[in-house]
Amino acid sequence: MCPHTPPCPDASGLDREAARTIISHPEQGWSLLCNGIVVFEDTGELLPDGEPIAPHRPTDLISQPVLSARRQESPDESSHSSSAPAA
Numbered sequence: 001m002c003p004h005t006p007p008c009p010d011a012s013g014l015d016r017e018a019a020r021t022i023i024s025h026p027e028q029g030w031s032l033l034c035n036g037i038v039v040f041e042d043t044g045e046l047l048p049d050g051e052p053i054a055p056h057r058p059t060d061l062i063s064q065p066v067l068s069a070r071r072q073e074s075p076d077e078s079s080h081s082s083s084a085p086a087a
Ligand SMILES: [Zn+2]
Pocket: 002, 003, 004, 007, 008, 019, 020, 034, 035
């Protein structure tokens, strides 16, 4: 089935999404992988035996915006001369 070398991961493997895309329909929101899995754009999947996989988009883990407004604290050059006694 799989003409690739090394062969694509099997549909039952955890790395099944690493298989090569052989048919892509981005306008319809799905792709067919070499191992027979249909992957939808919402990260849902349909296995070759008809079993659906719920969407599991990794972007859901990133929910907090980047706090870029925080100012950097510049070190005070005049204060580092107060040395503590090196006991
Ligand atoms: Zn393949």
